[in-house]
Amino acid sequence: MSEKRLLFRLDDIAPGMVRTNLDRLKTIFDKYDIKPLLGVVPDNKDPGLVKDEKDEENFWKNIKKLEEEGWPIAMHGSEHVYCTEDSGLLRANPFSEFAGLSFEAQKEKLVKGRNALEKHDIKPVYFMAPGHTFDENTLKALHETGFTYVTDGYTAEPYRREDLLFIPCTLGEAQTPKGTDTVCIHLNNWKDEDFERLEDFLKDDPNVCGTWTGVVNNGASDYGKKTAKEEKRYIRIRDMKRRSAESEVMQRYMRKSYSDNKAIKLIKRVFYLPMLLGKK
Numbered sequence: 306m307s308e309k310r311l312l313f314r315l316d317d318i319a320p321g322m323v324r325t326n327l328d329r330l331k332t333i334f335d336k337y338d339i340k341p342l343l344g345v346v347p348d349n350k351d352p353g354l355v356k357d358e359k360d361e362e363n364f365w366k367n368i369k370k371l372e373e374e375g376w377p378i379a380m381h382g383s384e385h386v387y388c389t390e391d392s393g394l395l396r397a398n399p400f401s402e403f404a405g406l407s408f409e410a411q412k413e414k415l416v417k418g419r420n421a422l423e424k425h426d427i428k429p430v431y432f433m434a435p436g437h438t439f440d441e442n443t444l445k446a447l448h449e450t451g452f453t454y455v456t457d458g459y460t461a462e463p464y465r466r467e468d469l470l471f472i473p474c475t476l477g478e479a480q481t482p483k484g485t486d487t488v489c490i491h492l493n494n495w496k497d498e499d500f501e502r503l504e505d506f507l508k509d510d511p512n513v514c515g516t517w518t519g520v521v522n523n524g525a526s527d528y529g530k531k532t533a534k535e536e537k538r539y540i541r542i543r544d545m546k547r548r549s550a551e552s553e554v555m556q557r558y559m560r561k562s563y564s565d566n567k568a569i570k571l572i573k574r575v576f577y578l579p580m581l582l583g584k585k
Contacts, residue, residue, distance in 0.1 A: 310515030312487040313341035314433065314456050314474065316381060320364040321355030326492045329500060331371075337507045339514055341490075342456060343371060344381035344433040347421035351385040356493050365425045372427065377517050379431035379456055383418035393438035395457065396540055401438035412446040419450060430454055431517075437474075444469060454521055456487060459539035463520060466528035472520055475539070479506040481513055485520060554580070 315330075334341060345368060346354065372378050382402045391405030392398060403411050415432075422429055430453040434443065437457055444467040447455070458464065458471040461484030465471070474487035479502070507514070526532065549555045558580045562573040 308484070309482050309513050310485045310520060311476075311479065311482050311513045312472065312485070312515055312517060312520065313339060313479075313490060314344055314379070314487050315341050315490050315492055316344045316433065317346065317354045317385070317491055317493060318343050318368070318381065319346040319349035319351075319354045319385070320361050321349075321357055321359040323356050323493050323495075324364075324367075326495050327367075330490075330492060330495075330503075333500065333504055333507070337511050337514065339507075340375045340377065340516060342377050342379050342431060342433070342487075342517055343368065344379045344456075345422065345427070345429075346381045346383075346385045347418040348384050354385060354493065369426060377431060378422075378427055378429050379433040379454075380415075380418050380422060380429040380452075381433040382435040383414040383421075385435050387436060391438065391440065393434075393440045393443075395437055395439075395459065395536075396544070397437035400436055402435045403443045404438045404440040406442065408442040408446055411442050412449060415446050415450040415452075431456060433457075441467075459536045460532055461485065461535070463523075463525035464528045464532050465525050470521060470525055471528075472517075479503050481510060485515070 313334075315327075318327075330341075349355070368378070385402065387400040387402055389401050389403075389405035390399050391401050393401055393404035403414065406414075419429070430451070432447050432452045432454070433456050439455075439457075444455075448468045453470060455469050455471045456474050458473040459475055460471075460473050461482075463470055463472050463485055472487060473485055474489055476482070476486050476488045478499075479488050558577055561580065562570065562577040564570040564573055
């Protein structure tokens with residue numbers, strides 16, 4: 306059985322983010338000795354990420370301080386501006402900053418982003434694609450521009466592809482994973498209840514949390530037929546769930562067959578199945 310290792314990544318880290326949320330999360334993570342991966346946007350041009358007053362000088366000082374404390378840093382795109390409608394290899398979203406562009410255009414974006422971070426004495430080896438969307442050209446460009454790790458993938462364990470180590474990321478909140486997995490946190494949107502749920506989880510199961518260093522040093526299998534099949538299966542199931550969620554018939558079925566009692570809910574789920582076929 307695979308060792309359970311839960312990691313955390315923080316997306317959309319940029320000047321003007323909700324700094325108080327980052328400070329609050331750091332207090333929790335320090336308590337449990339957790340070092341999350343910081344997804345820093347090198348040259349943010351996305352106004353949707355600016356929620357507070359921009360203080361470039363103090364922002365970069367704080368990021369460098371966190372790195373010195375052991376928080377690894379990923380380059381979260383270049384400008385965080387979606388310019389194509391390509392869903393990339395993982396078909397996560399119908400938009401991308403990279404997927405669909407030529408190799409040359411993507412490499413240029415990566416070099417620009419890396420140069421912007423290096424001005425602040427940050428030399429990232431992790432890459433975090435905005436929208437989780439990237440393609441084969443992205444992977445080749447990443448390899449050529451000095452990146453080693455990609456925080457994405459739908460398998461239960463890390464794997465190697467195009468000389469890059471992929472660390473799975475399928476979770477939106479903390480839970481015990483099947484193997485190795487990552488919780489994707491968008492701090493700008495967090496409310497009190499999000500911090501409370503996280504701390505409740507960590508109180509109950511703190512030992513499941515792994516470290517980025519531990520995972521990347523633990524080795525990984527190559528991206529073969531078995532890995533590709535596992536990832537395609539995940540994508541297929543996720544797509545089916547999305548279509549079901551968008552279906553009015555499915556929404557009516559779920560409302561009609563719901564119950565707080567698990568046994569009654571199961572009975573109602575079966576009883577109302579004909580509704581899905583238009584017979585009720």
